[in-house]
Amino acid sequence: MKGKFVYQCVDCGETYTDDKIRYLCPVCSKSNTKDNPPKGVLKVLFDYEDLNRKNTTLQLLKNTGFLDLFPISKLESLPNLKVGNTALIPLSSIDGHRLKNNVFIKDDSLNATYSFKDRASAVVSAFAKEHGIDTIITASTGNAGSSLAGICAAQHQKAVVLVPEMAPLAKLTQILMYGATLVPVKGTYDDAFDLSVEATENLGWYNRNTAYNPLTIEGKKTVSFELLDQMDGKLPDKIYVPVGDGVIISGVYKGFEDLHKLNIIDHIPVIVAVQSAGSANLVNNLNNNSFSFVPSRTVADSISVDIPRNFYMAQQFLKKYRGETLLVSDEEILNASAVLSRNTGLFAEPAAVTAFAGMLKDNAEGNLVVLSTGSGLKDLQAVQQLISMPGAIVPELEHLMSRI
Numbered sequence: 272m273k274g275k276f277v278y279q280c281v282d283c284g285e286t287y288t289d290d291k292i293r294y295l296c297p298v299c300s301k302s303n304t305k306d307n308p309p310k311g312v313l314k315v316l317f318d319y320e321d322l323n324r325k326n327t328t329l330q331l332l333k334n335t336g337f338l339d340l341f342p343i344s345k346l347e348s349l350p351n352l353k354v355g356n357t358a359l360i361p362l363s364s365i366d367g368h369r370l371k372n373n374v375f376i377k378d379d380s381l382n383a384t385y386s387f388k389d390r391a392s393a394v395v396s397a398f399a400k401e402h403g404i405d406t407i408i409t410a411s412t413g414n415a416g417s418s419l420a421g422i423c424a425a426q427h428q429k430a431v432v433l434v435p436e437m438a439p440l441a442k443l444t445q446i447l448m449y450g451a452t453l454v455p456v457k458g459t460y461d462d463a464f465d466l467s468v469e470a471t472e473n474l475g476w477y478n479r480n481t482a483y484n485p486l487t488i489e490g491k492k493t494v495s496f497e498l499l500d501q502m503d504g505k506l507p508d509k510i511y512v513p514v515g516d517g518v519i520i521s522g523v524y525k526g527f528e529d530l531h532k533l534n535i536i537d538h539i540p541v542i543v544a545v546q547s548a549g550s551a552n553l554v555n556n557l558n559n560n561s562f563s564f565v566p567s568r569t570v571a572d573s574i575s576v577d578i579p580r581n582f583y584m585a586q587q588f589l590k591k592y593r594g595e596t597l598l599v600s601d602e603e604i605l606n607a608s609a610v611l612s613r614n615t616g617l618f619a620e621p622a623a624v625t626a627f628a629g630m631l632k633d634n635a636e637g638n639l640v641v642l643s644t645g646s647g648l649k650d651l652q653a654v655q656q657l658i659s660m661p662g663a664i665v666p667e668l669e670h671l672m673s674r675i
Contacts, residue, residue, distance in 0.1 A: 495526025515574030
């Protein structure tokens with residue numbers, strides 16, 4: 272293996288060295304159209320044989336910050352922000368009723384910009400830093416953009432964020448406060464995505480887009496390393512993951528696959544892809560010979576996706592490791608949001624709480640982990656129907672008691 276790692280196309284299997292910046296497989300991507308998920312997404316592979324010869328263990332990897340499984344040269348290239356190592360919170364009862372299973376919530380709203388996307392942005396930013404690139408562009412419905420903006424602010428890099436003009440205000444506010452260049456685009460996320468790629472090709476800016484830049488998967492896989500460490504080397508029975516374009520679930524799989532190739536774990540846990548029923552184009556096409564989609568409409572805006580761009584990689588992982596799928600309605604998502612908040616003190620946005628809704632619906636037994644990928648403060652409008660804002664009272668005790 273030349274260099275620290277190679278890229279491998281998930282479609283044709285061709286490998287490419289890491290001697291230059293790469294996005295998609297140059298052969299498979301030639302046939303890509305707007306009506307189907309893109310072909311040619313690349314996976315990063317390390318020299319697992321060499322690491323096995325060194326008797327690599329989880330503790331050894333942890334001692335070096337998992338650098339041997341990162342596509343960067345040194346940890347100092349990562350931002351000096353709180354990214355990763357988020358809390359794993361046990362949930363033993365719901366509304367006073369003891370659960371029959373052991374449930375743990377992995378709370379990634381504790382990342383620097385309050386979402387799971389920081390894991391990907393941190394690695395992309397570090398790679399750009401090591402290659403002397405100071406401008407990074409991305410297309411985003413909100414979270415990836417605010418994440419890149421915050422990470423770039425910490426790294427003194429320039430972030431250019433293209434968003435559909437209807438993106439949630441809270442996320443747009445974050446992007447602007449971090450000092451990034453925000454460019455609303457008339458049209459969809461796909462229109463913003465295509466424009467960002469055109470800018471990359473013509474202006475030389477580094478592109479963070481998921482299912483385009485293979486290093487985003489490498490950032491997201493870190494959650495799997497953390498879970499194994501936090502659970503004292505024992506794998507959970509099931510992990511529930513909110514799914515839109517298929518990148519997060521692919522990252523979770525990739526992390527466990529890396530560990531499996533190093534014989535640190537002896538199997539891949541059951542991973543459950545949970546999608547909103549109003550945006551189920553990944554789940555509904557898993558067993559189809561050709562891809563077809565229904566326009567998405569769901570309260571979970573961050574996972575509202577017509578054409579999941581990481582479909583083929585996610586499909587391969589789910590089939591190879593016998594993953595499961597679940598669909599939940601918007602009503603179930605919003606109900607789960609309220610249940611999670613009042614029982615744990617965790618307020619998650621609808622896209623993030625989709626996984627929790629799936630866990631509630633599945634009613635499985637064993638050690639269960641739920642990925643909660645973003646703060647509820649990112650999309651306050653979505654949950655307004657769950658609450659009734661009280662009016663003011665006269666500042667007298669009897670009026671206070673009437674509200675208790």
